[in-house]
Amino acid sequence: MNNKADIVMEAIYKALNTLNEERSTDDQIVVGPETCLFGEGSVLDSLSLVSVIVDLETLVSDQFDKSISLTDDKAMSRDPVPFVNVTALKTYLLELLAE
Amino acid sequence: MYDGKIVLITGARRGVGHLMVEHFLKNHAQVIGFSRSEDLGESHPAYFSFVVDVGSAESVSAGFSRVRKKFSRLDIVINNAAILTSQYAMIMPASSAWSMLETNLLGTFLVSREAAKLMRSSKWGRIINIGSMAVSLEPVGDSIYAATKAAISTLANVMAKEFASMNITCNTLGITAIETDMLSQLPREKVNAVIAGLPIARYATADDILNVIDFFSSERSSYITAQTVFLGGVN
Numbered sequence: 001m002n003n004k005a006d007i008v009m010e011a012i013y014k015a016l017n018t019l020n021e022e023r024s025t026d027d028q029i030v031v032g033p034e035t036c037l038f039g040e041g042s043v044l045d046s047l048s049l050v051s052v053i054v055d056l057e058t059l060v061s062d063q064f065d066k067s068i069s070l071t072d073d074k075a076m077s078r079d080p081v082p083f084v085n086v087t088a089l090k091t092y093l094l095e096l097l098a099e
Numbered sequence: 100m101y102d103g104k105i106v107l108i109t110g111a112r113r114g115v116g117h118l119m120v121e122h123f124l125k126n127h128a129q130v131i132g133f134s135r136s137e138d139l140g141e142s143h144p145a146y147f148s149f150v151v152d153v154g155s156a157e158s159v160s161a162g163f164s165r166v167r168k169k170f171s172r173l174d175i176v177i178n179n180a181a182i183l184t185s186q187y188a189m190i191m192p193a194s195s196a197w198s199m200l201e202t203n204l205l206g207t208f209l210v211s212r213e214a215a216k217l218m219r220s221s222k223w224g225r226i227i228n229i230g231s232m233a234v235s236l237e238p239v240g241d242s243i244y245a246a247t248k249a250a251i252s253t254l255a256n257v258m259a260k261e262f263a264s265m266n267i268t269c270n271t272l273g274i275t276a277i278e279t280d281m282l283s284q285l286p287r288e289k290v291n292a293v294i295a296g297l298p299i300a301r302y303a304t305a306d307d308i309l310n311v312i313d314f315f316s317s318e319r320s321s322y323i324t325a326q327t328v329f330l331g332g333v334n
Contacts, residue, residue, distance in 0.1 A: 047264070054216045058167070067160055 298332025
C-alpha cells in the first residue's frame with residue numbers, strides 16, 4: 001500500500017505529466033525528484049507553474065480530503081520557496097498535510 | 100441552446116439571479132445556484148442549490164469542492180451576487196462598506212478564480228460579471244457600490260488576459276434598473292430620475308439582460324473578451 005509520501009510524489013508527477021501533455025514533443029519537461037520548478041534553472045514559465053500548482057492543490061486536496069493552499073503567505077515567504085524542486089515541494093506538502 | 104452546459108450563478112435565489120436560473124433551466128442547462136441561504140424556491144431536477152457565502156474564501160472553496168465532485172467541470176459562471184447599501188459617504192457605516200467590498204468584489208474574484216481552475220481542464224469557459232449603470236452614472240449615495248462594480252469590470256479585463264490561453268472569456272454586463280428586491284431598497288423617485296436621464300428612458304426587462312448574457316455565453320463569442328456592455332445607452 002502506498003504511504004503518504006508516495007501518494008504526494010505521485011500527485012506531483014501527475015501534475016507535471018499533465019503539463020507535458022499540453023506541450024509539444026520537443027518541449028517536454030524531464031520529470032524527476034530534482035526537477036526545478038521555480039527560480040534560476042526552472043523549466044517552467046510562470047503560467048505553467050500556475051497550472052501545476054492548481055492541478056496539484058486539487059489532486060492532493062481530493063486525495064486527502066483536506067483543503068491545501070500552495071500559494072498562501074506561508075509558502076511564498078519560506079526560504080527557499082517550496083517550488084525550488086520536486087523533492088522540496090513534496091516535503092512542504094507533507095508538512096501541510098501533517099498540520 | 101445550453102444542452103450539456105453546466106452553469107453556475109451566484110446570488111441565484113432572488114432578483115436577476117433567479118431570472119437567469121430560470122432562463123438557463125428553460126434552455127436545458129444544468130444550473131448550480133450559490134446563495135447565502137437555502138434556495139427553496141426552485142425545484143427543477145436540473146437545478147442544484149448550494150449554500151455559499153461568496154465573500155468567504157473558505158465557503159467558496161467548499162462550494163467549488165462540491166461542484167468539482169458532482170460535475171467535474173463548469174462551463175459558464177455568472178457573478179451576480181451583490182449587496183447594495185445606498186447612503187451618503189459621510190454617514191456610510193464601515194461595516195456596510197466592507198460587506199459590499201466582500202460580496203461584490205472579493206466574491207467575484209474568488210468565484211472567478213475557482214471557476215477558472217475547473218474550466219482549465221476542458222479549455223472552455225465563459226465568466227460573466229453583472230455590473231451596473233452606477234459605474235457610469237455615479238449616483239449620489241452609491242460611492243462604494245459603484246466603485247465595486249467598476250472594479251469587477253477591471254477584474255474581468257485582467258482575468259481575460261490571464262485566462263485567454265485556456266479559451267476562457269471574461270466580460271461584464273452593466274445592467275440598468277430592473278424591478279427586483281434590490282431596487283425596492285432605493286427611493287423610487289431617485290431611480291425614476293436616473294432612468295429618465297438614460298438615452299433609452301425605461302427600466303430594463305429580463306429579456307434585455309438575457310439577450311446579452313446569451314451573447315457572452317455563445318460558442319460564437321470566443322473572440323469577445325474583456326468587454327463591458329451597458330444596457331439602455333449608458334456608456
